[in-house]
Amino acid sequence: MARRALITGITGQDGSYLAEHLLSQGYEVWGLARGQANPRVSRMRKLLADVRIVRGDLLDQGSLISAVERVQPDEVYNLGAISFVPMSWEQAELTAEVTGMGVLRMLEAIRVCSGISRGSSPTGQIRFYQASSSEMFGQVSETPQNERTSFHPRSPYGVAKAYGHFLTQNYRESYGMFAVSGILFNHESPRRGAEFVTRKVSLGVARIKLGLASELRLGNLEARRDWGFAGDYVRAMHLMLQAPTPEDYVIGTGHMKSVRELVEAAFSAAGLDWERYVVTDPALHRPAEVDLLCADPKKARTQLGWEPTVSFDELVAMMVESDIRLLSDGGDPDQDSSWP
Ligand code: NAP
Numbered sequence: 589m590a591r592r593a594l595i596t597g598i599t600g601q602d603g604s605y606l607a608e609h610l611l612s613q614g615y616e617v618w619g620l621a622r623g624q625a626n627p628r629v630s631r632m633r634k635l636l637a638d639v640r641i642v643r644g645d646l647l648d649q650g651s652l653i654s655a656v657e658r659v660q661p662d663e664v665y666n667l668g669a670i671s672f673v674p675m676s677w678e679q680a681e682l683t684a685e686v687t688g689m690g691v692l693r694m695l696e697a698i699r700v701c702s703g704i705s706r707g708s709s710p711t712g713q714i715r716f717y718q719a720s721s722s723e724m725f726g727q728v729s730e731t732p733q734n735e736r737t738s739f740h741p742r743s744p745y746g747v748a749k750a751y752g753h754f755l756t757q758n759y760r761e762s763y764g765m766f767a768v769s770g771i772l773f774n775h776e777s778p779r780r781g782a783e784f785v786t787r788k789v790s791l792g793v794a795r796i797k798l799g800l801a802s803e804l805r806l807g808n809l810e811a812r813r814d815w816g817f818a819g820d821y822v823r824a825m826h827l828m829l830q831a832p833t834p835e836d837y838v839i840g841t842g843h844m845k846s847v848r849e850l851v852e853a854a855f856s857a858a859g860l861d862w863e864r865y866v867v868t869d870p871a872l873h874r875p876a877e878v879d880l881l882c883a884d885p886k887k888a889r890t891q892l893g894w895e896p897t898v899s900f901d902e903l904v905a906m907m908v909e910s911d912i913r914l915l916s917d918g919g920d921p922d923q924d925s926s927w928p
């Protein structure tokens with residue numbers, strides 16, 4: 589019988605790549621989707637017709653229990669979150685509820701449906717993946733960051749992710765559950781939401797190239813990130829749940845670039861000089877910035893055999909080309925993004 593996976597956040601960037609990867613591995617894939625008429629669900633269904641949908645919301649404990657009872661998954665991937673860092677200052681409580689407390693609700697749904705209590709030794713258990721984030725490192729205490737680096741989150745989002753991370757570890761230690769966190773650094777693709785800087789830049793370049801815009805407004809150009817390709821990172825999520833023991837892993841490329849370098853690479857991929865078009869806007873700076881993030885993915889490489897396959901320059905070129913194609917074909921990035 590096919591193994592069954594339940595993915596929260598199925599309509600997001602990672603949900604789509606993970607669903608594709610698991611379908612290619614022969615899984616029966618279920619996606620948890622919220623809302624009465626969520627337009628992102630129909631978009632996802634058109635492109636990933638084999639994914640089955642179960643209704644539920646990370647804010648609603650009962651719906652998660654019903655979803656786990658109905659799907660009877662072997663593996664649960666908790667990708668659902670408020671994931672845009674600036675929004676977490678504007679809606680800090682909602683971020684805590686979805687990105688933080690949502691992890692508790694999902695773990696409780698699994699615990700209750702599996703009949704796990706203190707002292708019981710779970711058998712045939714559901715394996716759980718939590719989408720932790722490099723944002724937990726925040727103001728970094730060392731570079732590069734590994735699984736033992738301390739956390740100093742700099743946003744309500746980072747704080748909520750740290751709660752979910754420690755809770756996942758706690759359920760593993762308290763109940764013997766196979767519950768792991770992937771501490772993923774920034775990963776991008778043509779399916780990235782238009783609010784994140786890489787996609788904002790690739791769409792901006794495409795608009796300027798096609799004569800649809802004359803400038804691109806950005807915030808802090810000095811921030812440095814470790815950017816990789818989302819398609820590579822979902823393979824790591826799956827590998828973590830196939831490991832013999834439940835452990836947490838840092839996933840990233842080990843290379844860091846500034847937003848300025850991202851902008852240079854993206855404009856040059858379209859044959860443009862960025863300095864003619866980019867305008868910096870202090871209103872786009874954050875109340876507290878994460879200045880730099882750079883992964884040490886040695887553990888994932890040695891224990892999981894995981895390696896990224898797409899370089900920074902290849903990723904930027906892929907996104908710029910995809911957005912030029914999308915806009916040339918009359919696509920609306922808010923509606924259809926660059927799917928598939
Ligand atoms: P994304 O594109 O923003 O997707 C977020 C998903 O969460 C969407 O499918 C959204 O569904 C869902 N969601 C929001 N509120 C929900 C709720 N109340 N109940 C259930 N689902 C809800 O994010 P992503 O880039 O794919 O990232 C996936 C996960 O990895 C997130 O947890 C993110 O925080 C984490 N992460 C991402 C990165 C990265 O660089 N991409 C790095 C580290 C960690 P709707 O369609 O209903 O809005």
Ligand code: F7E
Nearest residue numbers: 671673721722723773774783784785786806807808811872
């Ligand atoms: O910002 C700077 C901004 O919004 C990256 C999420 O997936 O990765 C992501 O979080 C950097 C920041 O991603 C603009 O100040 C400059 O320093 O693309 P971003 P993020 O905040 O790093 C982590 C790992 C996650 O877990 C999150 O879910 O770029 N920046 N100018 C800008 N950023 C944006 N969005 N827009 C600008 O105009």
